[in-house]
Amino acid sequence: MLKGKTAIVTGSTSGIGFGIACSLAKEGVNIMLNGFADEATVTAAKAEIAALGVRVDYNGADVGKVEQINAMMDATLAAFSSIDIVVNNAGIQFVAPVEQFPLEKWDAVIATNMSSVFYTTRKALPLMREKGWGRIINISSAHGLVASPNKVAYVGAKHAVLGMTKVVALEAAGSGVTCNAICPGWVLTPLVQAQIDAIAQRDGLTNEEASAKLLSEKQPSKQFASPEDIGALAVFLCSDAARQITGASYTIDGGWTAV
Ligand code: NAD
Numbered sequence: 001m002l003k004g005k006t007a008i009v010t011g012s013t014s015g016i017g018f019g020i021a022c023s024l025a026k027e028g029v030n031i032m033l034n035g036f037a038d039e040a041t042v043t044a045a046k047a048e049i050a051a052l053g054v055r056v057d058y059n060g061a062d063v064g065k066v067e068q069i070n071a072m073m074d075a076t077l078a079a080f081s082s083i084d085i086v087v088n089n090a091g092i093q094f095v096a097p098v099e100q101f102p103l104e105k106w107d108a109v110i111a112t113n114m115s116s117v118f119y120t121t122r123k124a125l126p127l128m129r130e131k132g133w134g135r136i137i138n139i140s141s142a143h144g145l146v147a148s149p150n151k152v153a154y155v156g157a158k159h160a161v162l163g164m165t166k167v168v169a170l171e172a173a174g175s176g177v178t179c180n181a182i183c184p185g186w187v188l189t190p191l192v193q194a195q196i197d198a199i200a201q202r203d204g205l206t207n208e209e210a211s212a213k214l215l216s217e218k219q220p221s222k223q224f225a226s227p228e229d230i231g232a233l234a235v236f237l238c239s240d241a242a243r244q245i246t247g248a249s250y251t252i253d254g255g256w257t258a259v
Contacts, residue, residue: 140158220256
């Protein structure tokens, strides 16, 4: 039933976003890729999606900037004539205690991880309402439900995204448009590899030892989820069977938030 629909997946040149884009493309969804990446990465990502038999384009908008989001939405409409699915996935991390958290890092994390969700939603919602069908999926985090030290901006933004998800779900209830959130635990992507590298360097550990340490601190399964796991849930949330699921948040976290 998703064949021929169009999705914008923010932050889809890498990691979870690319996994979600591939999963949707396998269902026949045309894809607008987005993210910061060099030309070779973008070309390879586009080719991989196109090989799944759908149309694909790329827009390099900085999702923290409203004018650039507006331009990306317009470009998507021009290329594909509709915006049926928006996956707000782009995100960044910065780690420091509250007293030392640089103001410019606070602004960047809030803009990228939180304000971007408002910027895309305010533009997409009227289009979706008009068609009587739409899916907005916000990638929050286990850190949208529980906290860790030194992540004040990230944890604040990811909690806010869950609140925004519920507001949009209520405002759109009954219109055919749903808004839900996914809260992953550790998924092995470049964002998490950077944190593994930091542990390895700090504690003098190998990559495997640092990965095991990261997992054992939070994720009871002691295993990473994969971008494809997150993509499969996104496809389900877009399905007809999920039409009455709205304002919900789903964890894929190996038991992190069950503790
Ligand atoms: P990643 O670093 O692999 O990918 C992030 C993507 O966002 C990249 O494509 C990057 O270019 C893009 N991006 C960053 N800033 C941007 C901006 N201003 N404008 C446009 N694009 C921008 O990270 P990931 O691990 O795949 O994370 C994706 C999402 O999942 C993030 O929101 C992250 O917070 C969330 N998440 C990840 C994990 C995990 O374990 N990896 C866990 C929970 C939540």
